[in-house]
Amino acid sequence: MNKCFYLLLLTWILAACSSQTKETGDNVLKATLKETEVSLKDLFSRIEVIPLETNDTALMDHVHRIRKVNNKYYILNEDYPGFTYINILVYDAEGNFLHTIGKKGQGPEEYPYLIYDMDIDAEKDLVYMMSPLGMLYLYRTDGSFVRKMNMPEGLAYHNLQLLDDNRLLSWSGSTDIESDAMCILDADSAKLIKGLWRDHKTSNWAISGGFSYVYQDKVYFTPSIDRQVYEVTSDSLRIAYEWDFGEDNYDASSVRSRLEGLTPVDKEEEWKEMRKTGGVPYTLLKQGQTNKYYFTNVLGILGEIDEKGYAKNYFSLYYEKATGRSFYFKKTTEGLAIRPDMTTEEALYQLIPTEDLELLLPVLDETEKAKVMKRVEDDNPCLVKFIP
Secondary structure, three states, X not given: OHHHHHHHHHHXXXXXXXXXXXXXXXXXXEOOOOOOOOOXXXXXXXXXXXXXXXXXXXXXXXEXXXXXXXXXXXXXXXXXXXXXXEXXXXXXXXXXXEEEEOOEOOOOOOEOOOOOXXXXXXXXXXXXXXXXXXXXXXXXXXXXXXXXEEOOOOOOOOEEEEOOOOEEEEEOOOOOOOOOOEEEEEOOOOOEEXXXXXXXXXXXXXXXXXXXXXXXXXXXXXXXXXXXXXXXXOOOEEEEEEEEOHHHOOOHHXXXXXXXXXXXXXXXXXXXXXXXXXXXXXXXXXXXXXXXXXXXXXXXOOOOEOOOOOEOOEEEEEEEOOOOOEEEEOOOOOOOOOOOOEEOOOOEEEEEOHHHHHHHXXXXXXXXXXXXXXXXXXXXXXXXXXXX
């Protein structure tokens, strides 16, 4: 009788343990973190250039997010560090500017604060724009204002991702272990449905905005020090696949144990020490997949910054689904760093400034070269489509 009681008790504890439910998967991606020499031609079958129109209304400065919906591109843009304007620039498939969505200001249809992220519900024709202070501003895709909503109090919000079934994911990198960094909210009311992820603030913050991605209508969550990538199910997380770096694997649980019980200040210092000395030899930043590749950006041990503000110890890792081959590189042989701003099933998209477009010339066909040659110094970046 006692044995049955304890078995039942154990089962109950495991079931109720945490909202961070993780069912396991068996898809293991074996890849090496040894630097590879690779050309754009090795990775992509075609590269297309989408010149984004430049005018006094459509000036691109600091881009937070790009979405592609119904063959239009929606780009959340702000002037940095002035923040005098924050809006969404809308372009057609050829890069012609159409209109803006949203306006910073004090009016009833405006937002007085910063906007950190946005997403689009194509079926409802709704654009969600999120303030870090916990407000959602809803617009139509034609730019007309709909309404605003309050998100749950007590969090500094950094990212959002729409789910199916009228739900959305919110992400707060500044929460610590006592609060849920990732939550499911009702998309109509912004009320909390369920928390899904708790971790130390240092690890949450290291995710650096790339907390999720969408592939084949499924949403994936990508922690920074875990090699597992999770599919967000109806009310939990399921391990969808796992990176295996062989001798370069490290134990995320030992990292977390070193942070347990420390004050916030001491956690920050311990994290910095681990990042500089190799206790945390790398973090996984933005991840995603296309029909051909899984990919992730890898930030190695903290070190020098280059002239553009990027860490010099910053790598791209591409894993070819059909063959299991992996490519690990800082830049391609053409000198271009691949850091996608958006992915779809068939392609990766990256904003590339005018001064770097010449790196593409050796691999472009004549039609695409002609587009590049027309650009001038003060033009907006081009949205470049890399097709595997």
